[in-house]
Amino acid sequence: MKKVILASGNPGKVREIGEMLKALGIEVVPQSEFHVPEAEETGTTFVENAIIKARNAAQHTGLPAIADDSGIEVDALNGAPGVYSARYSGPNADDETNNRKMLDELKDVAEQDRTARYQAVLVYMSHAGDPTPLISQGSWEGRILDTPRGVNGFGYDPIFYVPEHDCSSAELSPKDKNTLSHRGKALHQLVALLQKEKN
């Protein structure tokens, strides 16, 4: 099995990405196993931040690396919080304060104008200086609810309405969410790119 570092400590992401890449003979190892220090996400695009994280992991381990960067864009907020989704409510932000801030900002916005989408970018770098990283992207369209619903998932899931299933993304099973989600779509694309490169 070829080892690839995942520039994330999120156990859910490690499991999900690991399962899909196993079929390609790739073993996904979280960067924490190599004590890789967190990279500062100084980019203004998802692509830049994913490259920063993948390059950092490859640099510290000498191994190929995968990183993802994601966020939510709300049309009534002109695309905010976008790449700043994790830090939306300030330096001590957590999921609850972020959701509360978003509901507050949108309190006077009518249902039909509360359109939003999740975005995810995945990057694979074969080494820290790789000038042609593999890049994939996925998005997921929905709407911001006016009250939280459901307990699954993380982040903005309790307030993200999924029209196809008439529920919030926190009310979906993890399996259903992975099939529909921005990250699931980006991951499928990355698998196809890696497969192509292998052949």
Ligand code: IMP
């Ligand atoms: P990161 O890509 O792990 O830095 O995540 C960026 C932020 O975007 C997260 O902290 C969440 O606030 C938000 N986010 C990204 N993907 C999701 C998702 O699938 N559900 C809910 N929130 C998400």
